[in-house]
Amino acid sequence: MRRALVETESEVGVEAMEDLGLKFFLTLSKSYWIGRLSRVQTPLIACLETALAYRRQFAELQQALSHGGVVSCRLLNRHSIADLEDNWHRFSALYIEACCGDASSLKSRQAVAKRLAALVEANSAHREKQLRAWNCRHMLQEERLQRQAARTERHALLRDARTERHALLRDRRAMGREDRDEARRRKLPRRRKLPSELVQRVVRRWERLQSQRRRHEAAVLQQELAKQRAAARVELATQRAAARVELRRCRTEREERWRWMNRRDLTMADLLGQRAV
């Protein structure tokens, strides 16, 4: 544009360019806030450099929402509501400045702000729908993760139970062996046991029983935790079911609308009536 202006001016002369009175404006869209079809336009700007300066500032704001150069779809996946709101507020401030300039009356600034607010308000249903869809998607994702976690947990529990059974068997066999040895010794001519042997034996038994009790307590604790987790799963399943119902509802609504809009006997009156709904 800069080059074109300079070249044209050199062709037709400064005076002719002034007579022409070229002016510039920016058309801005902000579909999450004001809808896909709505756009706001800056007033006409006589100076190209001023228009380009505003263009740069608006582009910088938009850049903040972009990723890899292009503003991605599913804004909600990439930015929090707070981020989007912050970006919108900065956009509004810049747009108001572009419309009214720095030294304009409070009244005209308020008028522009009011116009923007009306556009945002008119698009609230669209934003709500997006939020709902976003919620649904995340609930389903959460559900998948939970199912995966539950599977891993079940496997771990089975493994623990096996280890516990093996340990118990080991202990029982050891105690049985000791009893048999004792019985055999009883048949042999009696040998007086050293007190240290007696103490050692009692200590070994006591330690085995202690470890058994500890394992039992741990198992009870595990069961308790498993119960709590099961309760949490039930709760999640309820939420999940609600999300599925909502998702199905959205889908049916969309399909019905599509069918209605694509049926063979669709008339112009239907179309006009539909638009008014």
Next chain:
DNA sequence: ATGTTACGCTAATCGGAGCA
């Protein structure tokens, strides 16, 4: 009458999500 603003329609592009 002319200038300005708001808005609609259309086409195209791009990345992500969902699905077979």
Next chain:
DNA sequence: TGCTCCGATTAGCGTAACAT
């Protein structure tokens, strides 16, 4: 993994409505 659909965005063109 490739295909399709969706949503955000840009851009061009046209025009109704409003302002001066």
